[in-house]
Amino acid sequence: MTESTGGIEVEEETAGRVKKFMFVNRKAPYGTIYALEGLEVVLISAAFDQDVSLAFVDDGVYELVKGQATKGIDVKNFSPTYRALEGYDIEKLYVDAESLKARGLTEENLIVPVEVLSNEEMADLMAAQDVVISF
């Protein structure tokens, strides 16, 4: 754990400090590395016992599309990792309704259960965070 967390003794350095972290995913997978490396940050954040939310906005919703098969491009398919997040106690996955609709997608097309938010709900949630990290 200390290697993945950057040698930080989580318990000592950040004990008792719980902030609201939102990771805003706005890039499609595979075309660029942002989605994959963003997911790596999310997994590490689980070790710090913070209040973590993931938002999927714009092309970020494509990260969650079911049925990704990457053999032909010889790149690792990381979409199953979103299903594993629950095991890390990361359960707040929010999807922007307008981004889904604009791409002809519905919740049925997504690999994990999510909460779909209206503009107003997403704006409120984003504004309520302490730290917003965008990919």
Add this chain to the structure above:
Amino acid sequence: MLHIVNKSPYQTRNLESCLRLAKAGSAILLIEDGVYAATRDNIAAAGVKAALGSVSVYALSPDVEARGVNNLLLDGVKLVDYGGFVDLVAEHANTQSWL
């Protein structure tokens, strides 16, 4: 909340998403190629002008000057330098960079 947009409105729709999800009372800072959205008659000008009623819009002056668009700015967009950028970050509880 401070929203930061660094892309030309002709290249991406980042500013549109930002305007859609920026709450009343928040601020938008246009930096780098984002400053083109602060010019008169650009593709995003109507959206920026409409937003000015409820959010504050700033453009980073060194980026505006670097691109030669000082004299093309929309009324109501406020200019800040890097020190002003720092102040905006300090004044708002959090920031979202629309990359």
Add this chain to the structure above:
Amino acid sequence: MKFGIMISEGPYTHQATDTAYQFVKAALAKGHQIHRVFFYHDGVNNATRLTEPPQDDRNIVNRWSKLAEEHGIDLVVCVAAALRRGILEENLAKGFRISGLGQLVESGIQADRLVVFGD
């Protein structure tokens, strides 16, 4: 106030690291503290000591090293992102250190504000 900074792009191709540098300088000039600058994605390429820009151009890597030396700023390069891109201890510029992603999350916790510079 304490600022954490994340940089997601390398030098020269994108303006992100230039903007971040100017932001950090302005923050220091106003008496703020920089908790950490964390280099992620292609941002790790800011940490190679092998760059040799033309003499009439800014030296982005040395500029960060100098700022770290003068102000004791913690410049952290993500190990996983660095290894992917060939940034190793042996070609690391002065003032940078390689460490884990936890350093970014910790900066989010410790700093009053975290600002992301990317493309």
